[in-house]
Amino acid sequence: MDTISLPATERSPRIDFDFGRGHLALRGESYPEDAAAFYGPLLQALRGYLAEAATDPIVFEVGLAYFNSSSAKALMNLFMPLEDAAAEGRPVTIRWFYADGDETIAEAGEDFAADFSHARFEMVEEFA
């Protein structure tokens, strides 16, 4: 359970969850037919990892060019346990990547950022 690596598909992002290093990343586009089925195992793994009660810092990088509302919900579900862990004192950083000028994704990031008060939420504009 140390790492989860999934290649990107047309409808789902590339997943690189390296729990050993506390580095989680999610890149691409996300609009799977069944978002719960895609994100469910990731959420399980994340919860299992956080239950180990270590204090290593966690960095979660999200770079999505498009995601549908089910995926937004699933992302929220991934963010909540991270925020809880941060509330318990674990250093958590969320990095939200958006392409320069992509207001839609930037705005979505800002919306997510509003839900975090303990974890650090960084907006990172990427220039092609």
Next chain:
Amino acid sequence: MIPEGMPSAEAAPVRRGGSLRGAGPRRSSDFLEAAGFTDMPLAESAAGPTMRPGSLRGSARGRDLDSLAHTLFLRIYPVIAVVVLVTQIGIAWVNYSDQIRLYTERAKLLAALTASAVARPDWSTRPEIYRHQVQALTLDPAFRAVVLRNAAGAVVMSLGDMPRGRSWDMVVEQADLSLPSETKPVGHLTLAISAEALRGNAEKQAILALVTSLILMLAFVLTLHANVRAHVLAPLKRLLLAMREVEHKNWVTVESGARFRASNEIDVISQAFNRMVEGLRTGDEAKRLLQELETAHAKLAEANGLVMESIGYARRIQSSVLPDRAALVSTGLEVGVLWEPLHVVGGDYFWLENIDGLGIIVVADCTGHGVPGAFLTLIVATALDRILHERRLRDPVEVLRALDSMVRVQLRQDGRGAVSDDGLDCGICIWDRQTATLRFAGAGLSLTSVTDGTVTRIRGAKNGLGYPRRAGEIFAVDEIVVQTSAETTFYLMTDGITDQMGGERRRLLGHRGVADILMARSHDGLGDQVAALQQALADYRGSEARRDDMTLVAFRPIPQSLPA
């Protein structure tokens, strides 16, 4: 002449399955039959996909099968036989002639010696002088007869029986009795010796030659037979059987006996055959796979057809739940609608209704699209109907709050361990013609307005309706009241409109992009605006696929309907 198991041409009437003339091309099985391979047991080849060398030898042994071998033997054998025989006879004849010559010379010598011993002037009157000399001739085992005659031809002395005429058994030689003083011979000596031993020798030699040639031929025939079988017939047989298998699409290859020899034509042919079989097998495999694929494709097409038919029916139901586009004309609003599910049916829904003179406009974007989304729209439609008609709520925030709780009750999201993690984004506008005001409340959906080249976006609450909540979490949103004018057009749209992937930089179009398109057309009728927007979105996407259902409701007060 012909060894056992090798019948002569008469003894083996091979049925010619198809002559070269008039019978058309031979199939390989005909050839097999003609070549005598018809009794080959198939079980041998069924044992494995490869014909092992020698696997057929047992069944082929001792059978008068090999017409190829026979042809070879019948063509070569007589030539060899005649050549060997003629050679042997020639040798025998030369020997015989030599022997005869030697015998003749011996007879001549003996006759001459004896004659010179006998010769004297008075030899015919005194036979006692040379009697012993002449009798000594009888000591020669080949001696048969000797006759001494005087000059007149009268017999003076005779020993043995002088044959009459010529005889093949005898060598007869005559010598003159000559005296130096006399010019004419004084008598003649005729000596006959037997050549019987010689003839016996010759006969023996002839028989020997015959036997030798027979043995030679037998050895030749056996060697040729064995070699042709081992090096020609057996590999050919394997090849032919493999061909017959291949004819029935059983892709067997042949192995060359020991190691491959490039100088061996049959090995080369076998290898070429194997390559051909490999090629055929690959081709056949591809053909079979293609066929399977076609079958699978046909099944899929059929299944897809059924599903699409079913979804088409579902679309009729969903469309019938959607309101009349002209429902708000009586409230003094011009309305344009774009409703385009991604997959025939979808999770986007809108509501237009004139209730007690109030224009109710609702746009909802349920999670998911296609059939699951459509299910949710029916829940929303039912809930809205109850909220607006039974509970008669007219306050937009109250409507959203009621919708939230009803959806969550319907989807049983209140208790712990809810199965459904679904909900909807929703925006509601209530238009009052009397006061020319618009009351808006949104959950995950915003209200966009365009007035004289400026775009305003009023965002609703961040979260949508439905979805299981954390304990203590309640839906909270404020109502926003907007004063309207004939110059302002309002838009409620789902994220499927703004989330268009495309453009040169492959970005989402976003609210700003959509607003730019709408602004450029702000003076057009709303129907034209919506059509233009739909085209502009398609142009922006280019080759990119649409990602979601799209719904946009555009509305603006008709100038005459506004209070003066």
